[in-house]
Amino acid sequence: MELKSTSKNKQTRLSTSPYKGTSDSYPEEMFYRNYLFGIWKETAKSFGYEEYDTPLLEEASLYKAKSGEELANKQLYAFTDKGGREIAIRPEMTPSLARVIAAKRKELRLPLRLFNIGKFYRYEKPQRGRNREFSQLNIDILGIEDRTSEVEITQFIIAVMQRLKAPKETYELRISSRYLLDYLYNDILKASEEQKSNITKAIDIFPKISKNNFPKYLKEINLNSEQIKQLEEFLQWNLNDLEEIKEKSKGAKQLLELFSLLDELEINNVKFCPYIVRGLDYYTGTVMEMFDIGGNKNPRALFGGGRYDNLLEIFGEEKLPAFGLGWGDITTLDYLKTYNLLPPYTPNTELFITLMDKEYTKESFRMASFLRDNGINTEVQLEEMKLSKQLDYANKKSIPWVLIMGQEEKEKNKVLLKNMKTSEQLLVSVTDVPAKIG
């Protein structure tokens, strides 16, 4: 690697664009992201979940075990560090979470309720709802075998949507079970081992391709016409169909239990959808995805989640029942924008102290300290400038209050407090400002 001197050579000047598939967050975008993150965080805490974190880099082998071919190879940012270690930027949280739990398996009190908001990388083609860098809420409950864990997470999801003021008719949580696939493969389709993974992929594709093309696709992966008919029927199943097989299928039984509890709690933005399978290898049991159903602008799932009762086995640890989801920021912010659900951007500064004379700099700093200690976010004019220009700055930044101290005010040991909306001005002592604003 060479040190290039670019500063004096305009022709080799650096690009100001962020790396492909990533984006910069200026204060306004950051405000929106923080709004979403804040609701995620507060809601998770209100359910008694504790925050944790893991490193951005992991040994690459962590993803080769159970994350599936796509995440572990095609989309993985993997490289060798200067010490020869094969490492990767995390593309998802669950394997790291499993590692962290496995490391302290014996000390940790069950059930564990955990959440994290972090950044992830996947090498993908950037498009609407998908970027190479994204943030994700991960929320997981570990140690609960019962369907009550799914109910709690669903309650959490609905609570977040309510706090985001999402209209009920715009979203739907679609749920199925991986165990139902076992029934489909072994009891209905009598599928061979090779067929299974191809069929899982086909089911995943089903909602995304046209009804006419689907049978063609199934033929291509060597399903016979009887199997194609059976699979298409399966994909139309509803809860009544599950009733018929509940003695024979663990998946059907669990889904009926879950939907019965959700029904009793009057949670009705949920639907059994047999085509929900999720792409990751480690899922067992219940799987879910959230969709925008208010239009066709956001076709990608807002998030997905599921059970992964066996994941700790990759560390040689005993199984641990686990259920959780990863909720991405990009699709969710797209959704919130689509339905105008984002609050108006408001900068942090509440009060601006003008500078009439360089001599008053010291007083400005002192007043600012006092006001900040009293809970007012205060910005100070740092260089001499025409007052009109200073007021213009405060006005353009939508700062609601301005404090002016000229010679006259200084002599009286007072300041002029100006309300920028009403243009009202009050001559007050600095110590009275917090009460006037509060």
Next chain:
Amino acid sequence: MELKSTSKNKQTRLSTSPYKGTSDSYPEEMFYRNYLFGIWKETAKSFGYEEYDTPLLEEASLYKAKSGEELANKQLYAFTDKGGREIAIRPEMTPSLARVIAAKRKELRLPLRLFNIGKFYRYEKPQRGRNREFSQLNIDILGIEDRTSEVEITQFIIAVMQRLKAPKETYELRISSRYLLDYLYNDILKASEEQKSNITKAIDIFPKISKNNFPKYLKEINLNSEQIKQLEEFLQWNLNDLEEIKEKSKGAKQLLELFSLLDELEINNVKFCPYIVRGLDYYTGTVMEMFDIGGNKNPRALFGGGRYDNLLEIFGEEKLPAFGLGWGDITTLDYLKTYNLLPPYTPNTELFITLMDKEYTKESFRMASFLRDNGINTEVQLEEMKLSKQLDYANKKSIPWVLIMGQEEKEKNKVLLKNMKTSEQLLVSVTDVPAKIG
């Protein structure tokens, strides 16, 4: 890359350790980190700073321009992505910030007050106060030529230390100026261009090596005995020495201005230290570092910062006066631990709802929803279990309130609210619980 199947083979089971030089944050560590991050964030907002963010990955060329050999080569996590782009995990924030500003130079209103708390990677030998992954607050003010920008950032630093309840006698902000080095090299030492960077390194090392070894080190880098004497004298300079050269040195003049303002504001945890130089190439003017002076446990700087008025030039943009700092979490958390300044860890859950009978699950979920909507962080028992075990769980987790509903209470449409500290029990309606706890 091969897909390894490790799940069924105990011998190839994965390690539960995090990648070398990184660490996992369990809820307790996360609580401490969030405590520090919260104070950084609230204090930055109280000064009218706005939050922004940039991607974790940047084109590697961004660091080759002005970050200096160590960061840009030895410590950089650089690799080639699947599309052939040379990228790097950011080792510091300033070049990204400069990029973000340069990209919207004409639209952005000056001065810009910006902050970010993010993660960074440097390939280093892990040791106390230093890890490969770390978090850092970056706070910067752009567009102000005057020393008032340094004063504002210093006020911010002191405000953070006060909010962290740091004893005044345990920390010291050491300040110098890169312009002073120009004076040292050109007017005192008459150093050659080759000598300059070696001397800068020597000055940086000065506080870390013994007084006896320092002259030897200077001889090794080919300083003559006159130069050695002059340099050793320079390193003992105080503000009076600056007075003598203030007409001849921009650095001296600026430092005197700065210290005079700080003095008037009675900020006295600051000291002029001629050996503060900072390792990064892009610094101009004022540079600063914060030290723990309460003992010898934390020899590394808590943070460093400085002026970088010319950094936008690497993007072919005009200069923009800029001053800022990067404040790391690792040394600061070490410091807070050393002086017992961290608050006691308290989990999020305020109230725990026990489950006496599986039949009551639905009521538990309903009560929890009501309590959460009324601001109480509520955890629910999700599986049937002996009541004593449930209470034991709540007790061990230090949850202050427990809610019990047995058959008797259910018939009366009441619940038993238990204060876990006093063991007091109250029979109340669920709707009265928020008032009882609040």
